[in-house]
Amino acid sequence: QKEVEQDPGPLSVPEGAIVSLNCTYSNSAFQYFMWYRQYSRKGPELLMYTYSSGNKEDGRFTAQVDKSSKYISLFIRDSQPSDSATYLCAMSRGSGGGADGLTFGKGTHLIIQP
Amino acid sequence: DAGVIQSPRHEVTEMGQEVTLRCKPISGHNSLFWYRQTMMRGLELLIYFNNNVPIDDSGMPEDRFSAKMPNASFSTLKIQPSEPRDSAVYFCASSRTSTQYFGPGTRLTVL
Numbered sequence: 001q002k003e004v005e006q007d008p009g010p011l012s013v014p015e016g017a018i019v020s021l022n023c024t025y026s027n028s029a030f031q032y033f034m035w036y037r038q039y040s041r042k043g044p045e046l047l048m049y050t051y052s053s054g055n056k057e058d059g060r061f062t063a064q065v066d067k068s069s070k071y072i073s074l075f076i077r078d079s080q081p082s083d084s085a086t087y088l089c090a091m092s093r094g095s096g097g098g099a100d101g102l103t104f105g106k107g108t109h110l111i112i113q114p
Numbered sequence: 115d116a117g118v119i120q121s122p123r124h125e126v127t128e129m130g131q132e133v134t135l136r137c138k139p140i141s142g143h144n145s146l147f148w149y150r151q152t153m154m155r156g157l158e159l160l161i162y163f164n165n166n167v168p169i170d171d172s173g174m175p176e177d178r179f180s181a182k183m184p185n186a187s188f189s190t191l192k193i194q195p196s197e198p199r200d201s202a203v204y205f206c207a208s209s210r211t212s213t214q215y216f217g218p219g220t221r222l223t224v225l
Contacts (some may be wrong), residue, residue: 032212042156043118043205043216055170088157099145099164101173102214 002085003027006089006105014113019076023089023105026070030091030103034066035071038107047087048074079112086110116140118217121204126223132194135220137209138187147207147214148181148191157205163189196224 006023013019021035032051036097050056050069050072056063062075072091076083086092088107119138123147128134139146147162161171163183171181178197193200201224207214 028200041219043207043218045216046213049212099209101147101159101162101170104149104157 003103004089004091004105007046007108008106010109010111011080012111012113015079015081017079017112019074019079019083019107019110019112021074021076021087021089021110022071023079024070025036025072025091025103027091027093027103028067028070029093032092032100033063033072034090034092034102035061036088037064040085044088081112081114084110084112094111115118115178118206118208118215118219119224120220122220124221124223126225127196128196128225130195131224132192133200133220133222133224135191135193135204135222137191137206137217138191138217139189139206140210141187142184143208143210143215145209146183146189147209148189149207149216151203151205151219152201152225160191161165192220193198196222198224199225 004025035048037047038044043093048064050065053065053067064073086109087107087108090102121136145164148160151157160173161181166183181191203219203221205219207216
C-alpha cells in the first residue's frame with residue numbers, strides 16, 4: 001500500500017461547480033499537509049498549506065485535514081476553466097515541509113468544462 | 115526574482131550513457147530537493163540537502179544515481195550508466211521556510 005492514495009481521475013465538472021479532491025494516507029507521523037497544482041509540462045506550485053487537523057480557506061480554495069481519519073480534502077468553489085490542472089496532495093513528517101522531503105499522492109487530473 | 119533553474123530542459127540519450135542534470139536554487143534558500151515524476155509512480159523524492167549537506171538519500175533508486183551540492187547555488191544529479199527505466203521528468207525544488215518551490219523540470223528520455 002502506498003503511503004498516500006489519491007484518485008487519478010480524470011474528474012470533469014462544469015464551470016461554476018464545487019470541486020472536491022481528496023487523499024488518504026497511512027502514516028500517522030505526517031504533520032504538515034499541502035496541495036500543489038501542476039499545469040501540463042510545468043513544475044508543481046503550492047496552493048494550500050495546513051498544519052495538523054482543521055480547515056484553512058484562501059479565496060475560492062478550502063483545505064481540510066482530518067488526522068483521526070487520515071483524510072485530507074481540497075475544495076474549489078466557483079470553479080473556472082483556468083483551474084483545469086493536476087492537483088497533488090503532499091505531506092511531511094516535520095520541519096513544516098521546508099526542510100523535509102515531501103511524500104506526494106499521484107495527483108488528480110481536473111477538467112473544468114466551459 | 116528568478117525561480118529555480120534547471121538544465122537541460124530536455125535530454126535524450128542512449129542506454130549506458132552518463133547523464134548529468136543541473137539545478138540552481140533560489141538565492142537564499144538553504145534546502146534543496148530532487149524529485150522524479152513518472153506516470154506509474156507519480157512524484158517521488160530522491161534526495162534532499164540542508165545547507166549543502168545530504169540529509170536523506172533513501173529515495174535514490176540505485177548506486178547508478180548520485181547527487182552533489184558543492185555550494186549553495188548549484189546541485190547536480192548524475193545517472194551512470196543510464197537505463198530506459200530512468201526515463202522520467204526530474205524536478206529540483208528549493209526552500210527557505212515551509213514552501214518548496216519547484217523548477218520547470220528536466221524531461222529525460224533514455225533510448
